[in-house]
Structures are given as structure tokens and as C-alpha cells.
Amino acid sequence: MSKAFIAEIIQDSTGCTGVVATAAAGDLIAAIVGAIKKDGGFTLPSFGTVRVAKTKARKALNPRTGGPVKVKAGKTVRFKASPTLKKTV
Template sequence: MSKAFISQIIQESTDCTGVTANQAAGDLIAAIVKELKTTGGFTLPSFGTFTVRKTKARKALNPRTGEPVKVKAGKTVRFKASPNLKKAV
């Protein structure tokens, strides 16, 4: 799914211009990102839950050279599908 896909769906369902739909899609994505940053989670009912999790620093291997590489601690976003989404798919 892309921003263009989301804006196309918004445009078709609301009969607005492409520019307005693109701006609405951008605002929607920005609101989701802001919610993830502030609360660490976001839930779309009947779709699923996004959560932010911390990752620990670790050692990994460079696949090309096989050399060990240090990977810094960071954050990642996880998604858990709702039972309704699992049934539908």
C-alpha cells in the first residue's frame, strides 16, 4: 500500500480533487506517526495494532564480507493483526 493508493481511495470515496486527497493522505500518515511517537502505539479497530518496541544493541554479520558489525540499539514498529482481519484474509 502506498500514499498514492490511499489518496486514490480517498478521492474516489469523497469525490474530491486529487490534490485534496493527496493532502488528506499525507495528514493521515503524519497523524499516525505522531501518535506512535507520543504514545508508543496506535490501534485501528477491526484492522490491528501498531506498537513501538525498543531493540537492543547487538552484533551482526555483513552478508557480503562476513565481517562482524555492531548494530546500535534503536526502535522498531511491530504490527499485530486483529482477529477480524485474520478472518477476512
């Protein structure tokens, strides 16, 4: 799924212009990112839950050299599909 796809769906369902639909798609994506940053995640009923998870520092291997590399602790985004979505797919 891409921003263009979302804009196309908005344009088809509302009958607005492509420019307005693209702006609305951008605003939608910005709102989702803002909710993840502010609240640490969000839930979209019948679709799933997105949350921020902390990752621990660890050792990994450099695939090019095969040597060990230290990976710092950080954050990642996790998605859990709702039971409704799982049943549909």
C-alpha cells in the first residue's frame, strides 16, 4: 500500500480532486505517525494495533566480514493484527 493508493481511495470515495486527496492522505499518515510518537501506539478497530517496542543492545555479525558488531538499544514498531482481520484474510 502506498500514499498514492490511499489518495486514490480518498478521491474515489469523496469525489474530490487528486491534489486534495493527496493532501488528505499525507495528513492521515502524519496523524498516525504523530499518535505513535505521542502515545506509543494506536489501535484501529477491526484492523490491528501498532505499538512502539524497545529493543535491547545485542551482538550481531557483519554479513560482509563475518566479524562481530555491537548493536545499540533502540526502538522499533510492532504490528498485531486484530482477530477480525486474521479471520478475513
